[in-house]
Amino acid sequence: MQAIIPLSLYIHLPWCVSKCPYCDFNSHGLKQALPEADYVAALIQDLEQDLPKIWGRRIDSIFFGGGTPSLFSAEGIDAILCAVRARLNVAPSIEITLEANPGTIEQQRFAGYRQAGVNRISLGIQSFNDAHLKTLGRIHGSKEALLAIETVRQAGFDNFNCDLMHALPQQSLAQALADLQQAIANKPPHISWYQLTLEPNTRFYQTPPTLPNEDLVADMQLQGRELLANHGYQQYEVSAYSQPNKYCRHNLNYWKFGDYLGIGAGAHSKLTCPNTGDIRRIAKVRHPKEYLNPEKNVIQKQDIIDKAQLPFEFMLNALRLKQSLTWQLLKERTGLVKQDLAPSLNKLKQLSLIEANDVTMTLTPRGHLFLDDVVAEFIST
Amino acid sequence: MTTLDHIRNFSIIAHIDHGKSTLSDRLIQYCGGLSDREMEEQVLDSMDIERERGITIKAQSVTLNYKANDGDTYQLNFIDTPGHVDFSYEVSRSLSACEGALLVVDAAQGVEAQTVAVCYTAIEQGLEVIPVLNKIDLPQSEPERVINEIEDIIGIEAHDAIHVSAKQGVGIPELLDMLVTKVPAPVGDVNEPLQALIIDSWFDSYLGVVSLVRVKHGVLKAREKIKIMSTGKFHEVTKIGIFTPKASDTDALKAGEVGFVVASIKDIDGAPVGDTITHAKHGAEEALPGFQKVEPKVYAGLFPIDSDDYEDFREALAKLKLNDAALFYEPESSEALGFGFRCGFLGMLHMEIVQERLEREYNLALITTAPTVVYEIELTKGEIIHIDNPTKLPPVVNIKEIREPIVIANILVPQDYVGNIIKLCVEKRGVQINMLYVGGQVSMSYELPMNEVVLDFFDRLKSVSRGYASLDYHFDRFQAAKLVKLDVLINGEKVDALALIVDRDYAMQRGRSLTENMKELIPRQMFDVAIQAAIGGQIISRQTVKALRKNVTAKCYGGDVSRKRKLLEKQKKGKKRMKQVGRVEIPQEAFLAVLKIDKDKS
Numbered sequence: 001m002q003a004i005i006p007l008s009l010y011i012h013l014p015w016c017v018s019k020c021p022y023c024d025f026n027s028h029g030l031k032q033a034l035p036e037a038d039y040v041a042a043l044i045q046d047l048e049q050d051l052p053k054i055w056g057r058r059i060d061s062i063f064f065g066g067g068t069p070s071l072f073s074a075e076g077i078d079a080i081l082c083a084v085r086a087r088l089n090v091a092p093s094i095e096i097t098l099e100a101n102p103g104t105i106e107q108q109r110f111a112g113y114r115q116a117g118v119n120r121i122s123l124g125i126q127s128f129n130d131a132h133l134k135t136l137g138r139i140h141g142s143k144e145a146l147l148a149i150e151t152v153r154q155a156g157f158d159n160f161n162c163d164l165m166h167a168l169p170q171q172s173l174a175q176a177l178a179d180l181q182q183a184i185a186n187k188p189p190h191i192s193w194y195q196l197t198l199e200p201n202t203r204f205y206q207t208p209p210t211l212p213n214e215d216l217v218a219d220m221q222l223q224g225r226e227l228l229a230n231h232g233y234q235q236y237e238v239s240a241y242s243q244p245n246k247y248c249r250h251n252l253n254y255w256k257f258g259d260y261l262g263i264g265a266g267a268h269s270k271l272t273c274p275n276t277g278d279i280r281r282i283a284k285v286r287h288p289k290e291y292l293n294p295e296k297n298v299i300q301k302q303d304i305i306d307k308a309q310l311p312f313e314f315m316l317n318a319l320r321l322k323q324s325l326t327w328q329l330l331k332e333r334t335g336l337v338k339q340d341l342a343p344s345l346n347k348l349k350q351l352s353l354i355e356a357n358d359v360t361m362t363l364t365p366r367g368h369l370f371l372d373d374v375v376a377e378f379i380s381t
Numbered sequence: 382m383t384t385l386d387h388i389r390n391f392s393i394i395a396h397i398d399h400g401k402s403t404l405s406d407r408l409i410q411y412c413g414g415l416s417d418r419e420m421e422e423q424v425l426d427s428m429d430i431e432r433e434r435g436i437t438i439k440a441q442s443v444t445l446n447y448k449a450n451d452g453d454t455y456q457l458n459f460i461d462t463p464g465h466v467d468f469s470y471e472v473s474r475s476l477s478a479c480e481g482a483l484l485v486v487d488a489a490q491g492v493e494a495q496t497v498a499v500c501y502t503a504i505e506q507g508l509e510v511i512p513v514l515n516k517i518d519l520p521q522s523e524p525e526r527v528i529n530e531i532e533d534i535i536g537i538e539a540h541d542a543i544h545v546s547a548k549q550g551v552g553i554p555e556l557l558d559m560l561v562t563k564v565p566a567p568v569g570d571v572n573e574p575l576q577a578l579i580i581d582s583w584f585d586s587y588l589g590v591v592s593l594v595r596v597k598h599g600v601l602k603a604r605e606k607i608k609i610m611s612t613g614k615f616h617e618v619t620k621i622g623i624f625t626p627k628a629s630d631t632d633a634l635k636a637g638e639v640g641f642v643v644a645s646i647k648d649i650d651g652a653p654v655g656d657t658i659t660h661a662k663h664g665a666e667e668a669l670p671g672f673q674k675v676e677p678k679v680y681a682g683l684f685p686i687d688s689d690d691y692e693d694f695r696e697a698l699a700k701l702k703l704n705d706a707a708l709f710y711e712p713e714s715s716e717a718l719g720f721g722f723r724c725g726f727l728g729m730l731h732m733e734i735v736q737e738r739l740e741r742e743y744n745l746a747l748i749t750t751a752p753t754v755v756y757e758i759e760l761t762k763g764e765i766i767h768i769d770n771p772t773k774l775p776p777v778v779n780i781k782e783i784r785e786p787i788v789i790a791n792i793l794v795p796q797d798y799v800g801n802i803i804k805l806c807v808e809k810r811g812v813q814i815n816m817l818y819v820g821g822q823v824s825m826s827y828e829l830p831m832n833e834v835v836l837d838f839f840d841r842l843k844s845v846s847r848g849y850a851s852l853d854y855h856f857d858r859f860q861a862a863k864l865v866k867l868d869v870l871i872n873g874e875k876v877d878a879l880a881l882i883v884d885r886d887y888a889m890q891r892g893r894s895l896t897e898n899m900k901e902l903i904p905r906q907m908f909d910v911a912i913q914a915a916i917g918g919q920i921i922s923r924q925t926v927k928a929l930r931k932n933v934t935a936k937c938y939g940g941d942v943s944r945k946r947k948l949l950e951k952q953k954k955g956k957k958r959m960k961q962v963g964r965v966e967i968p969q970e971a972f973l974a975v976l977k978i979d980k981d982k983s
Binding site for chain 1 (some may be wrong): 931932936941944949
């Protein structure tokens with residue numbers, strides 16, 4: 001009898017006011033009026049087509065990502081959530097997160113989100129430094145960022161996240177830490193602190209800005225982590241820090257290799273077949289125009305993860321977490337046992353990157369620093 | 382059927398850039414070898430590498446039919462020759478199939494040293510040399526000066542040299558007429574037993590061994606039984622033909638003619654270059670004189686990065702060796718790099734080309750160690766040995782004397798650059814033995830350590846003379862020298878494949894720049910990497926590649942992990958191009974860091 005694998009729902013809302021030069025997500029600058037009603041209808045149709053794949057399973061978290069979901073009206077979000085509740089078994093204490101851009105905040109709308117059932121907001125602040133915000137192509141300034149935090153609180157959200165980035169063009173160590181300090185001063189329950197990287201198919205990739213060198217980035221990360229820890233923000237994942245018990249449950253499910261259903265343009269799903277144990281990855285068509293075309297099949301691609309790639313796929317996610325991983329989790333999520341990974345484990349132990357016993361595997365402090373090397377060891381060639 | 386007196390076999394002797402390829406294209410076009418539409422730029426250079434580098438490595442041939450002024454049609458066999466200093470050996474092979482040669486000189490640049498050397502070879506082999514001035518359309522051309530240079534430096538009559546512009550097609554019919562008039566018809570007897578000289582052989586995956594031959598006596602026909610004289614093996618001819626330049630089958634090749642032979646020879650050593658083909662029955666008694674064996678000048682170790690590739694590597698070398706007699710190889714094993722081959726080359730360009738062909742055509746990932754010349758060592762016991770590998774240098778106590786090879790280098794250069802050349806030769810430990818002003822140029826002779834010449838001298842010479850200086854050199858003698866072995870240690874462990882033999886006076890400086898260069902080439906790893914240079918037991922320099930502080934990116938990934946997966950997979954593949962020595966991953970280029978030292982100085 002298979003253990004029940006937790007299931008999350010991801011909803012992608014693909015539009016932004018304008019596309020940022022570093023962003024490689026499936027987001028599209030808004031050139032005309034937002035086709036909100038059409039998109040909500042398409043989402044519901046998409047969900048209905050997927051229902052047989054998750055029949056009878058409970059949803060533990062919902063995440064509205066983008067794009068900029070806060071471009072949608074409270075009514076639109078409410079319509080989507082109503083449709084979800086009508087069709088799926090939703091956990092009573094479910095976490096429902098919505099991503100918001102500080103440049104698109106208005107209090108009434110946020111109160112509406114709260115009423116619709118959204119109970120967590122993730123604010124894309126990125127920096128409190130106006131010069132850096134400009135370089136990043138953001139539509140907001142530091143003033144709007146601070147106001148956004150205030151608005152979210154007043155709208156009734158006691159649980160929210162601030163997204164920040166570091167290793168920005170021309171950023172000094174002091175500036176990176178100042179951004180964190182500013183965030184900490186506002187006491188968000190959760191801080192996600194990402195490193196800016198140049199990804200293919202972005203404007204930054206084509207004309208790369210000068211980024212801080214490797215050693216400076218290492219200093220930022222080590223000192224930033226310490227600063228956050230000193231203020232009660234515990235690092236529980238590579239880039240996630242939270243006050244006690246304010247983890248992002250939706251993301252935790254990704255990292256623990258749980259299942260998720262993704263609806264919306266370019267959304268990805270990972271679903272385990274309860275009978276065979278096969279793990280299927282599904283991607284929906286990326287472009288909103290295609291997604292909105294009722295003639296078109298929204299599934300762009302689906303395949304079953306090759307058994308040989310499972311150790312890598314699992315580790316790529318699970319090792320991002322600071323807590324030890326248990327062989328029990330590996331078995332539940334992939335059907336693999338410790339012995340299946342023996343050669344890689346031995347090599348990593350020799351390099352003092354991991355420690356392992358019969359119950360758990362733990363990254364050493366060095367292993368955390370060289371996580372990419374550890375994960376690459378599990379690639380089957 | 383063409384009779385002997387209507388055949389002309391010729392080569393073109395020319396320096397790189399003097400327009401040989403353009404001229405050959407013009408000749409082919411004029412004789413109708415290819416239609417205008419088929420005429421692709423420079424048809425003769427058929428290997429990719431040749432095209433990219435603009436040089437000719439392997440001999441190729443074209444048979445053309447030319448209707449001369451006297452109304453008769455002549456069969457012209459043009460045998461191409463390589464143009465780089467590394468390949469002068471190949472030239473004499475091509476020349477041995479000819480009765481004449483066109484000496485093509487750039488009317489603006491004048492005579493070049495290598496052309497002189499090749500021209501002497503042609504004269505020694507009894508060829509009729511016809512001087513041709515090319516590029517006379519250029520405003521800076523000086524035909525009178527260049528004619529004087531040809532007469533002064535080479536010593537052949539040049540006043541009736543034909544003026545040609547291959548680019549514009551000027552003088553082509555005159556040139557062809559001159560060729561027919563001046564180049565002697567081949568001597569041979571179709572009634573004698575068959576003797577065909579193998580000028581070149583290469584391996585074709587569909588046909589087996591294909592050989593380019595010059596028939597000296599007799600007639601060779603398709604479906605005849607032949608014997609390869611050195612191996613004594615019999616084969617049946619499946620295909621014979623000529624290049625027009627497209628390969629086209631013929632019924633027979635007879636005395637005086639040049640063409641290709643295919644005889645289902647699957648064994649890659651089946652038809653060695655320089656060998657003689659005769660008939661299985663009523664064959665010739667004696668083989669034709671073959672070619673002088675060529676000695677490699679530079680040796681380097683080649684090792685597959687993936688040890689599983691060793692057998693493929695061996696096979697690839699055997700195939701290359703077939704039509705590259707100058708390539709030498711024998712198994713070598715290194716503590717650091719495992720099993721590979723010690724390979725001998727004519728020079729650095731030859732080495733680069735072989736390595737490139739192995740990587741491109743045979744899909745091998747290889748590490749090449751620093752190239753070295755052969756040293757002569759007199760042991761205290763009186764015995765004399767030659768070593769082609771720094772790791773084979775005996776312990777110092779057993780050595781009475783180390784001798785390094787010295788070459789005589791002949792350099793031709795326009796007067797403006799004489800100062801730069803002298804400076805370069807002094808830096809390379811050269812001793813001047815002669816200097817002459819001829820025409821607009823200066824002819825200089827130097828004694829130089831071969832070690833200095835083969836590594837990067839040619840490139841340096843070109844760069845200090847804006848490409849105008851030209852070079853030819855030959856081995857002269859071994860001479861006692863103060864040489865020491867420079868060891869390289871990575872994290873405290875001696876890496877045999879990185880050892881070098883260097884002049885004692887320059888050892889400190891070399892050790893320093895070597896470690897500095899390696900520091901730039903070895904990527905940062907999870908731990909510090911110490912790079913040390915040592916002589917005897919003494920460390921003379923040290924550099925450290927500082928450890929990476931971290932290798933983890935705090936990046937946001939939602940449900941789509943495919944990009945991260947691809948990135949890590951790509952990085953892992955990149956690592957496979959590096960060789961792990963101890964715990965340290967060393968990229969290919971780091972093993973050749975020594976070559977970079979000298980380049981940096983220029």
